[in-house]
Amino acid sequence: MSIFVLHHASSYMKKKIAISSGVIVFAAILIAFFCLYLAHFYLDEGQREEQYRMLLYAMFLVSGGLICSYIFLLFTQSKMSVLSVLMAHITGLAALYYSGSIMYLSIPYIMLPFMALMVRGIWGEKLTYTGGIWIEPVIYLAAIPFYILELKINHQLALGAGFLPLAYFLVTGFIIGDMFIDGMKMKSRVKQGAGIAAGTLAPAFCLPNENNENICLSDFKGVHNVLLIFVRGEWCPMCHIMLRAYMKESAQFREKNVFLLVIGPDPTGVNKKMAQELKLDFHILSDTGLKTIEAYRLKITARHLMHAGKYNDEKEIPLPASFLIDKNGIIRYCSNPDKIGEVIKLPDIFPVLQSLDKST
Secondary structure (H helix, E strand, O other): HHHHOOOOHHHHHHHHHHHHHHHHHHHHHHHHHHHHHHHHHHHHHOOHHHHHHHHHHHHHHHHHHHHHHHHHHHHHHOHHHHHHHHHHHHHHHHHHOOOOOOHHHHHHHHHHHHHHHHHHHOOHHHOOOOOOOOHHHHHHHHHHHHHHHHHHHHHOOOOOHHHHHHHHHHHHHHHHHHHHHHHHHHHHHHHHHOOOOOHHHHOOOOOEEEOOEEEEEHHOOOEEEEEEHHHHHHOHHHHHHHHHHHHHHHHHHHHHOEEEEEEEOOOOOHHHHHHHOOOOEEEEEOOOHHHHHOOOOEEOOOOOOHHHOOOOOOOOOOOEEEEEOOOOOOEEOOOOOOOOOOOOHHHHHHHHHHHHHOOO
16 A cells, blocks of 8 residues: 555655665664574574574564665666665565575565566567566566475474565565456457557647657658657656667667657656656657557556556546647557567658658
């Protein structure tokens, strides 16, 4: 419940919470390792009661640090936040080791959920939102038999240590379940039809950019072709991958007289921060009412996503998609919303770009 509440916080509050969570997780890990050192010391001295007390302290710190590490990750998607999650898992393994765990069992049930969460972040461009959506649940579920086996055969496990992995299963399971439902819903919506077909007149819009300057589609009529990119929001790591990929190709698009524009549901201040962090040389437009997103038939209800409630009461967000619009305002190409790799690479749409050149 606390994670849901946190995602309704303002951008300023999110930054403060992210920083606080990052500090807490690394502090918790350091103190937990100190407690584990003391537990080892008390074990050597034969002070079982003190040993168990230090182990319980360590496991409490590790569980709290794990939750903070994922809050840090959800809010920032930074390398430091990924490191904090990894360290939380490694500290959990250390706690289990000192608690008498059988390591060839505990390593799989602690690390497999972490690996499941990293899969789409590493191979996101290839897997996209819906490709192989069974991968994460399968890796996650593969961890559970190892945990059950440890509880059944390891009678030397210290009191309370058997409950530590539940924190890992609950937190990672919640996020993996969220990703799976999202992929299924997106697949279903794309099958029903999403976006506007090529050959259609592009709906007009006027929206503020990250500097609060109004930009209209009509500004480009007769002058520039437009590649219109819709993103789900600043919280979306896959959208960050997509925008970075477009940024790499932006110079080549300009050579073809294609002007890049991004539309998202966040306010201008959030978009400005995202543009600065990603070092974009094109504008991000703010469609907080989702009117333009609806006009391009990309609005989808996402009650399963913790982020969706920040935009409207119906918990609607945009589908990620791109539209190539010529100088006359006609849509010449529409990407598949569940495949972020489409349109990112120029060779994939050279025939369309060449036809744009001929028509000008």
